[in-house]
Amino acid sequence: MMLVIDKPAGLPVHSGPPAQRRSIPVLTDHLDALRFGLPRRPEAAHRLDKDTSGCLILGRHPRAMAELNQMFRDGRIGKTYWAIVQGGPAEEEGLIDLPLARRSPERGWWMKVASHGLPSRTRYRVLGRGESEHGPLAWLALEPLTGRTHQLRVHCAESGWPMLGDEIYGDAPREGGPGLQLHARSVTVPLYKKREPIHVEAPPPQHMLLALRTCGWDG
Incomplete structure (x- = not known):
């Protein structure tokens, strides 16, 4: 029915504008290797930003894609992200409820x-805090209750604690920064009616390990 892969940061899920398609590798370049005996390659059932790492669900055939798409629409698939933010919320947990719209047609x-x-809407929970060369940091578990583009990044930035390494909504440099500190840590999928939901976790990427350990992660 499905595969869950650990998408590396920096790999787009889908092709960009035609001018970029020849020069930038994308996830679809690799999907034929994941057929495992089926006549069609799997397809991504949802999106992750290019610079976000972690759990990405693939549907293995059209019926699986239809069922997964319906589960996403119904809000039955749980997703938890880990993020390192600059500063951090005053409360240990809470809900961010801020409507989002495109910034402008020119900004895509x-x-x-x-x-x-x-x-x-995004639910957050503080998992740890620490001090670094970037100032105070917080390690958050983020649960998107809706699925808007860049939702987690905008919600954190607008709350006053932008994600470390965010060059669009934060203050990270476009070159030589720490990389976006956002990782799709886990997904929970109620794939079969009479079985427990399938829970999958992806280990954090190399570029987030230092900040995670600064905030108390002992993995």
Whole structure:
């Protein structure tokens, strides 16, 4: 029915504009190797940003894709992300409820908080805190209750604690920065009605290990 892969940071899930397609590797370049005996290659059932690592669900055939798409629409698939943010929330857990809209047609997928935007909600929990050369940091578990583009990044930045390494919504340099500190840590999929939901975790990427350990992770 499905595969869950650990997508590396920096690998786009889908092709970009035609001018980029020849020069930038994308996930679809590798999907034929994941057929495992089926006549068609699997396809991504949802999206991860290019610079986000971690759990990505693939549907192995059209019926699986239809069922997974319906589960996503119904909000039955659980997703938890790990993020390192600069500063951090005053409360140990909470809910961010800020509607989002596109920033402008020229900015493509860049988003902003706007009263006329689509409802967007993110639940957060602080897993640890620490001090680094970037100042105070917090390690968060983020659960998106809606699925807007760049939702987690915008919600953190608008709350006053942008993600470390975010060059769009934070203050990270475009070259030589620490890399976006956002990782799709786990997914939980109720794939079979009479069985327990399938839970999959992806280990954090190399570029997040230092900040995670600074905030108390002992993995």
